[in-house]
């Protein structure tokens with residue numbers, strides 16, 4: 643009984659360290675150039691545009707084009723972090739830290755249309 647409890651505790655510790663590793667941001671310094679077409683747009687398409695496009699601009703935000711995403715970049719990032727804006731995607735869960743970091747780097751690099 644004691645032994646199985648000990649093994650269970652070890653497994654739990656192992657599991658916890660795994661999940662902690664997963665959320666480590668890939669590139670805190672934004673050394674990798676983020677591509678709008680290959681990084682930003684797919685993130686927006688998979689998580690946001692279903693509720694934020696022409697004809698269905700939830701909260702008044704159409705986020706389906708470079709121009710719109712670029713103009714609303716502060717709100718986009720703020721909502722992904724749930725900081726200053728309602729947390730998005732609506733109803734959660736929040737996106738992965740590494741995904742949010744990509745958006746932050748894209749903004750920091752001057753919101754390139756690349």
Ligand code: HEC
Pocket residue numbers: 686689690691692693694700701702703717718719721722726727728730731732737
């Ligand atoms: C399931 C539908 C849905 C999804 C998915 C979704 N949104 Fe929203 N979003 C809404 C609705 C509805 C509102 C308006 C909420 C309100 O006014 O109470 C909103 C509001 C917002 C706002 C304004 C929030 C504020 O506090 O002013 C921003 C910015 C936003 N969304 C960005 C995003 C981004 C970025 C994503 C993807 C990560 C996303 N949304 C995904 C439905 C959605």
